[in-house]
Each structure stands twice: as structure tokens, then as C-alpha cells.
Amino acid sequence: MSEEITDPVSGFTYPAAWVTRCADPAGLREVSAGFAILTSAGTVLKRGFTTGTTAAAAAMAAILSLDGPVNSVQVQLPCGLTATLPVTTIGKGVVVCRKYSGDYPSDVTSGLVIRAEALPADQNSLSAGEGIGWYTRGAARWKVGAPAISATAEASILQAIRDGVAALGGGLTGAVVTLSIPDGGAVATRTLNPQLGIIGGISLLGTTGLVEPWDDHLTSTIMDRVSAADRVVLTTGRIGLRYSRLLFPDHEVVLIGGKIREALEVAHGEVVLCGLPGLILKYIDPSILNGTGCVTVEELRATEEFVPRMDAALKHFSDLYPDVRVVLIERDGTIIGGER
Structure with missing residues (x-):
């Protein structure tokens, strides 16, 4: 008889019967690690990464690329997991990361490229460039003209910048990272951003750092x-x-x-x-x-x-x-x- 598995992200315990129905040992390991979910039929569905997580990976990789090409980075997710994301180095201090949405076929931001450019600086800072939306209407949690980056996503990105600076060492005291999304403006027209008063691009979001396979x-x-x-x-x-x-x-x-x-x-x-x-x-x-x-x-x-x-x-x-x-x-x- 198979044992129950507890999802480290949601805390839900998958019944032993669900685990028994699954014929995918590798998939069950992903479920145990929190990077996939298990259905009652025993099917494993992979979680993806949010725009916030993708941006965090790009930001860290851009800093590390100041010392040479980077192929992947490990970032801390808001839910507590550590994830490894592939990246592509374009040049010194310039990296792109492609958003992976897992088994969520209707995610309009799936495959979207987030670009990060890092320059040495006296202290760490984050700048939102082309393709990242901004608010045209004020609310309790944001001001008019502010970039559409949620508090959780911003914290995740800033942590990735700090981690990148610390990992690079070599006397680097800080870095300014500029994020941009080349196709963000076009993709945003297929999201709710225009109705929410966000123009110019998509939002960087993510409460857990993971995309659920809805x-x-x-x-x-x-x-x-x-x-x-x-x-x-x-x-x-x-x-x-x-x-x-x-x-x-x-x-x-x-x-x-x-x-x-x-x-x-x-x-x-x-x-x-x-x-x-x-x-x-x-x-x-x-x-x-x-x-x-x-x-x-x-x-x-x-x-x-x-x-x-x-x-x-x-x-x-x-x-x-x-x-x-x-x-x-x-x-x-x-x-x-x-x-x-």
C-alpha cells in the first residue's frame, strides 16, 4: 500500500489511494518536492513559475553573468521552496529567462521572455523597463505611475538581486537591474490589465512563486x-x-x-x-x-x-x-x- 504524500506548498495531504493510482515514480517525486500536484485519478500535473519568479531568476543571472556566461540559477520562492530555472546569457550582464507555465495550457504568458540587464552600483536597485505595465489608477496598494509589480514578486526579485551580488563577491557592493519584457505590451492585451487600469505591458506577480495547473x-x-x-x-x-x-x-x-x-x-x-x-x-x-x-x-x-x-x-x-x-x-x- 502506498503512503500518503503531503504537498509542501498547499499543505494538502494526497490520500494513499491517489498515490497508488499513479504509475509515474518520477512524477511522484516532483509532487513530494512541491513542483507538481496529484489528481484523484493518479495523474501528475506540473506546476509552473510565475512572472515574478521568472523575473527573479533573470535578475540573479544577469548579475552572475557579469563574471561569465550563466546557464541556470537557483532562486528562493515565496512559498519557501528553492527552484532551478534555465537562463540564456546574451552578453556580459544581460540575460533572458523564458516563463515556464507547467501544465497550465491557457496561461497567456507561457513562454514569455523576461530580459534582465545588470550594472555594478553602490547599492542594489530594481528598474522596470519596456513591456512591464504601470498603473494609471491609484489604489490602496499602489500609486499612479507605479510599475505593475506585486509586493511579493518585488520582494522575491530584490532577494534574488541580493543573492546574486553576494554570490558574485569580488568586491561588488551592489547592482542596478533593469527588467524588460520584449513582447509584454502585445501579450498584455490578452490579459485583464487594460480593465484594471494597467497599461504598457504585463504584471510581475506571484504569491507562492508557482503557477497552479488549472x-x-x-x-x-x-x-x-x-x-x-x-x-x-x-x-x-x-x-x-x-x-x-x-x-x-x-x-x-x-x-x-x-x-x-x-x-x-x-x-x-x-x-x-x-x-x-x-x-x-x-x-x-x-x-x-x-x-x-x-x-x-x-x-x-x-x-x-x-x-x-x-x-x-x-x-x-x-x-x-x-x-x-x-x-x-x-x-x-x-x-x-x-x-x-
């Missing part, structure tokens, strides 16, 4: 978990996953992404929908932004209209789904709506 097989596995649980928390993202486990330790917590409708259709027993307000409120009330002048729920969050609109949406949802509790949280886990 395909039909994974959706089936997720719904298997939801339907099998008598007490389940449905959560839409990594932040929700973390705090749902703290708020509801006696429930099965399942990361469903944007599959809210599908999950509610198969859930039974005690059901909680928990996470950041963006996806959840847009699902509960698709018209919640109408007439507000806001293009995202996060923008609405900073206005006086947010609370009454949120309360109205939650009441409407409660009338439709009286057996489902909704808990909306801030990024620090503070409950802002619904009930525990």
Missing part, C-alpha cells in the same frame, strides 16, 4: 474534495487558504480559485465561502461596481460606498444560499464582512 483534470480533483467533505471552506486564493485554516481548523479547506459556482453546486453540509472580497463579491453581485467609477473591488474598498454595497450583496447571497456562510477578509486576515 485545467479540467485539476478542477475535477478539486470538486472531488469539495463533494467528499461534510464541513468545507471554499477559498479563492493563497491568502484565503492561509487564514481559512486558522479560522476554521476543523473544516476541510479547499482552494477553488474562480470556480465558485462549480464548488457551490457540489458542496453540502457545513459550507463556508472565505477569502479576499474581490472574486467573491464580483461573483455574488456582478453589478457591484456599476455607477461607482471603480474598475476593481479593491478600488471600491477605499470608498464610502464599499460597506453598504458589500452588505447588500451579502444579504442577497444569504437569501439565495441560506446554508452557506460568507467570510470576507483583509490581506492580514482581519474579517471585514460576513460572519465567522
